[in-house]
Amino acid sequence: MTLDAVLSRVDTDFDASVARLMRLLEIPSISTDPAYAADCDAAAAWLAEDLTGIGLTASVRPTTGRAMVVGQGGDGGPHLLFYGHYDVQPADPLALWDSPPFEPRIEDGPRGKVLRGRGAADDKGQLMTFVEACRAWTAVHGALPCRLTVFFEGEEESGSPSLVPFLKDNADELSADVALICDTDMFDDTPAIVTQLRGLLGEEIIVTAANRDLHSGHYGGMAANPARVLAGILAGLHDDRGRITVPGFYDGVPPLDPMLRAQWDELGFVPGEFLGEVGLSQPAGEEGKSPLEMVWSEPTCEINGMISGYTGEGFKTVLPAQASAKLSFRLVGTQDPLAIRESFRAMVRDQIPPDCSVEFRDHGASPASHMRTDAPAFETARQALSREWEREAAFIGAGGSIPVAGYFQTHLGMDSLLIGFGRSDDAIHSPNEKYDLASFHKGIRSWVRILAALSA
């Protein structure tokens, strides 16, 4: 009963695990703000030291941005890479926090105790589930059950500028049989492995007409209005059925795998409940698609922002000189972000009338990630998760994008097991972020079981 011994160790050491996480949470390792660079260094050093303490050979690796932390340990069996990020979102707006964001505390939450503080769920609490699992394992067995590389990034919340160069420069060291990433949520009470993530193409359109805002009485009716031009372009991006009209857009969108469809159907997703939390009631996506397909396996085109002319209080009869919109396309399957960008821009240019010009800004382009779930590690991990939570774990999709999983595929030829214990009410990126203590505790235990199963 070696597994039981490790799980017992997790339970008896849990208060100490919480105390360690709280120390990490006290470090304001905000990566987007250079004022916190030393705090990022401190968090990296703290982690390298902690990994060293449980027997890994760990070091802080400088980059041109925030440092990486890499630890190596174990021997024999499969080679696993674990990824997490130690940087956190800024805490603004501070006034909306009920307690200081970097003074973590234990409070009552909707499902029991929670640990409140910036980074509790995203991603310090999640990455420490894995570290604590390793600690318990080595405490009981004196060694890890397999070869392990631990890899922590410090720039995830600021666009990961150093990540791809670092992966390329250290490909030999970081390439493993499979990656483990702990930065996702459960599906309500169901433990989940995210097996597909949508890609993201960000675009900004700026339509310009006159060289300054005009008086709508003196010019209105004769001068081109860029807001009207932009509205026409934006309105034409979907057809009456909700299909996106960019030529070639659906190239590479695969049909949904029947096995996944069956699993998703079993999740008992109630769109009215999900949408009800944000004041909505019914799915507004493409006709004929199920609600989970709309967010997990169908591509989207959404307006994220737009602005033109006078938007203050009251009224001003200006004819705007400029109108702009930010749009994002969520991508699936093998949709090619760069081909779609070109097609989109050509489509927009075709709609620019005389006296108007258009300018584009590039806000990133990453393809979707789909894991090869027929690799044995996926089912093995799913069963281990199911045992811990006493509930069938599910392969699910995610509407958002986790670029690192795509980079691991592209640059290290490695799929990822995206297993996380976050909950939809964790308020990541928002004031009063929290992590359920149950997520932390059973998360640690889950990794113990997964390590054992993958190493068997």
Added chain:
Amino acid sequence: MTLDAVLSRVDTDFDASVARLMRLLEIPSISTDPAYAADCDAAAAWLAEDLTGIGLTASVRPTTGRAMVVGQGGDGGPHLLFYGHYDVQPADPLALWDSPPFEPRIEDGPRGKVLRGRGAADDKGQLMTFVEACRAWTAVHGALPCRLTVFFEGEEESGSPSLVPFLKDNADELSADVALICDTDMFDDTPAIVTQLRGLLGEEIIVTAANRDLHSGHYGGMAANPARVLAGILAGLHDDRGRITVPGFYDGVPPLDPMLRAQWDELGFVPGEFLGEVGLSQPAGEEGKSPLEMVWSEPTCEINGMISGYTGEGFKTVLPAQASAKLSFRLVGTQDPLAIRESFRAMVRDQIPPDCSVEFRDHGASPASHMRTDAPAFETARQALSREWEREAAFIGAGGSIPVAGYFQTHLGMDSLLIGFGRSDDAIHSPNEKYDLASFHKGIRSWVRILAALSA
């Protein structure tokens, strides 16, 4: 040669006329800012005293806002009402003025000397053309040539909240055979009488979906996007030919009077030049309409502003909770602003999908003004103007709105002769406002001729 004597008097007294105008310009009578209330009072008092000095019975009339000035004089002949406004726009942004806005000075301008300062053209310089004409007339003849009521407002730049109540309360005193308004421009070098002004309907649409901005990855594709809904509404306001699609919108839009069409054609308007000044090159209005029709006699629907979601630097993958737009409709003929508002709102409501709601804000509604140019005063004044400028004066339209002309029609049953000497480069409402000294001088002489002709 009594007319020549008065014109000579204007010429010999011109330096003194300029000096008086400069004294008026030194008073910062900004009506929108309560801090300048005493200055508005001072300007009103200065005008009442000046009118008294040339033999009118003049007084400052308090309102709940800024005071009115009313002067009565003359006897016999037609009864004329002259209107101008003594309040001015704020001088912000001060940094963009080349000299202090309330320290008027004479400078060189593109067509000769100009008087620079806030209010030089809008409207103190213009209203003083009339006062100086009366002064010259009474100096030569000892009396005015007809019965005259002079009426100065002090709230024109702040929406004229007291105007309609004042007109109603003093209808007997203010009702005349015809009104004279000096607050408009010439048409390049051609003296002009504005005989039609577009009305204005201001509307704001606010479309709301979720109760907060959503993550476009987690919700995109399933949740309603109000920016997309708004774009569709805005894009549908015009058809392919540029016609406005609001049901019943064109009810009351008259065909253009052939006499006006002929006069407008003779103006030699070159759209490329007019639009070239603002970086445009070609008319973008309804197919089949001439450029001057587009701004003078055709109604419009223009987006004045719109905003939704994230509009800052960079990118944020939010799905906006709200999207809003400010729109204005310029109206002509007998288009009914309130009927159009109802029809517009009904049309918008019909396009609001499930889970979205719409709210409207009312930003004013005034009908167009069309003068009955077959009344003899119009042709009489046009000929007098033509003699002064040695160039055929034209009846023109104006794309903007001058609400007082409509109020005079509605509440006093009186048409207006809108005769002004402003130039398109006067920079009214902007830094470095100016008035050509030629406009001031020949403006005074024009009113002398018009007074003589209308009184004959």
